[in-house]
Amino acid sequence: MTDLTQRNDIPSPCYVLEEEKLVRNLELMKRVQDSSGARIILALKGFSMWSSFDIIKPYLHGATASSVWEAKLAAEMGKEVHAYAPAYKASDIEQLKSLVNHLSFNSLTQWQRYKDSLPDVSLGLRINPEHQEAETPLYDPAAPGSRLGIRASQLEGVDLTGIDGFHCHNLCECDSFATERTLKAIEARFEKWLPQLKWLNLGGGHLMTRQGYDVDHLIATLKAFKTKYPHLDVILEPGSAVAWQTGPLIAEVVDVVDNEGPIAILDISATAHMPDVLEMPYRPTVRRAGMPGDKAYDVKLGGNSCLAGDVIDIYSFDEPLQPGDRVQFEDMMHYTMVKTTFFNGVEHPAIAILRTDGTLDIVRQFSYADFKARLS
Template sequence: MKNEIVNSIKDLPSPAFVCEEELLKKNLELLKKVQDESKVKILLALKGFALWSTFDLCKQYLHGCCASGLHEAVLAKEEFGKEVHTYSPAFKDDEIDEIIDISNHLVFNSFNQLNQFRKKAKSKTSIGLRINPEYSSVEVDLYNPCGAYSRLGITRGNFQEDNLEDVEGLHFHALCEQNVDALEGALSNFEEKFGEFLPQMKWVNFGGGHHITRNDYDVEGLINLLKDFKNRYPHLEVYLEPGEAVGWQTGYLVATVLDIVENQMSIAILDTSAEAHMPDTLAMPYRADIRNSGLANIKKYTYRLAGNTCLAGDIIGDYSFDEPLKIGDKIILEDMIHYTMVKTTTFNGIKLPSIVIQNSQGCYQIVNKFGYNAYKSRLS
């Protein structure tokens, strides 16, 4: 039942994403500290964290949302209700009017798109351009917005400095889950290549990828960097738009062992899926942290944890445990709230994980459950 309250993790539907409200609040408080001390505005990047049942909390701390297209912009308008900043690699004719009406800032990826939609947009929203500072520090090509042949943003060599009428802001995004030193490098390149245009702008957006809420992030270094930039350009409104930093370490995916099969090793089949429910574990790839586990063969009992789809490679990874796993045991995959939740699919018709919020009193509120209709409605 949707919005049902339960008191124990053992009573939750499985699989389920569980967001811990107190941990989310802790992240938001840190982001507000950055805002207050550096006098910048931080937006929630919906591409990384779109758990709108938490927006009543989030909007107490953040200034709005950044959207990647029409549907995210509508969600931001309906559920967050503050500033909406929209960027897409390319906007469509049949969506642009509604996007313009919703968006406080509208960022174009090319001069072609600016020329196509400028007349419609200029009187209703603040127009910006995404630029590419050509600073590449992201190691995984899949997530590198400034890598070779990137389609994201305008390079200095393609920048039309005589075509900036009605353009009020510049946006760059060069990071992926990185520390302030990466921002420092990107910002240096940005100012070197595009600094001459900043006096005529009203705002600048430093994009996302700032891992501000990670334990080893240099928060004071970020505040000082932002203050220095604001001192150089006091007329500019400065925005950051993290996604993962909002949802970082705020919750987990709980799953259940359905079966254990043997083929040269013990394989535990779960009611979740790497392919359908946590695709970044395969795409990046990265090793998910599992509560009370170790690397293979470190603890006494080692298992390969596998998803419940027909994909041969639907493998979460090899983990060891102090006690043998049993059918019906719960497995808790840590830090699965940011990015993971928004990328789920119904591949194989597998059921989407339920969505749960654990409140400050420790109770679990089941805010959404998915069944057959979630699968059927995506098809025809």
């Protein structure tokens, strides 16, 4: 991981995408595609930094959208556009019909309502394999009572003429063995329908770019499935894996207060700029910091909103933090920028790309006008 805290050309706060690391991930995904025969598309819900589309476009087959607005953004990549949402309004379908190549419905009623409105789109159904792999309940689409996907029992006796594919998404930052188990669960419940399909979309959650992920096993798993069902176009749509470990959020200490220990107030907010810290919750990695007690000085890192719980965690440092010090939160590209808000009117982090030659492109800085435009 690159230490960017000493670069004076990076404003604070700022998300910094490191181009070299993004290309590294994309090269690995190209290897998976070339070796397995599966195709990979970018899930915009996890990473929708459109200023990086020119980097991504040569490697992936397109993008997948969870809404009309995401579909419009995906279309700007100039490649395939896939779509899925829990429910569509008629006005959504009217806009999507000229934007998307594939569209998956969450229910039979939605498909039956809109199938005749999409004559030029390859249509699919999202299935629920009733097989759980996600460790965090908030992100488990296959949990009992889930609103996402159609169970096999609901397809019995239904004429699926016009359905080209199934879409299954039940993983969340999982390994290749979870993919293998999921494919077995799909076969166990939905095998009778697979011969009549053209494609199978395995959704996201395939964290193939994480250190220690068994890429060879993933390739072997996908090849074995393709050998058994050679007529199926197998599609993966990761979001996290594309942008995994590709860049940090740079923040700055604004003040240090004391209440049962030092508390550093930063120029970022957990709730506004890294909400998964509070929602999952999880503890982000901070460069040059350790767990409480690992180093000489413990300090609580807090955000600058008025939310009492806008606290990241307690970290330890070699030296006490002082106003003006930079703090680098690692791995902040995926499922972070896409979830930010303008809560409290807190300054929104800029967005930059650190190019492979070492130059920095600040592609977006936010202003009061951006904050005002979100309101009325």
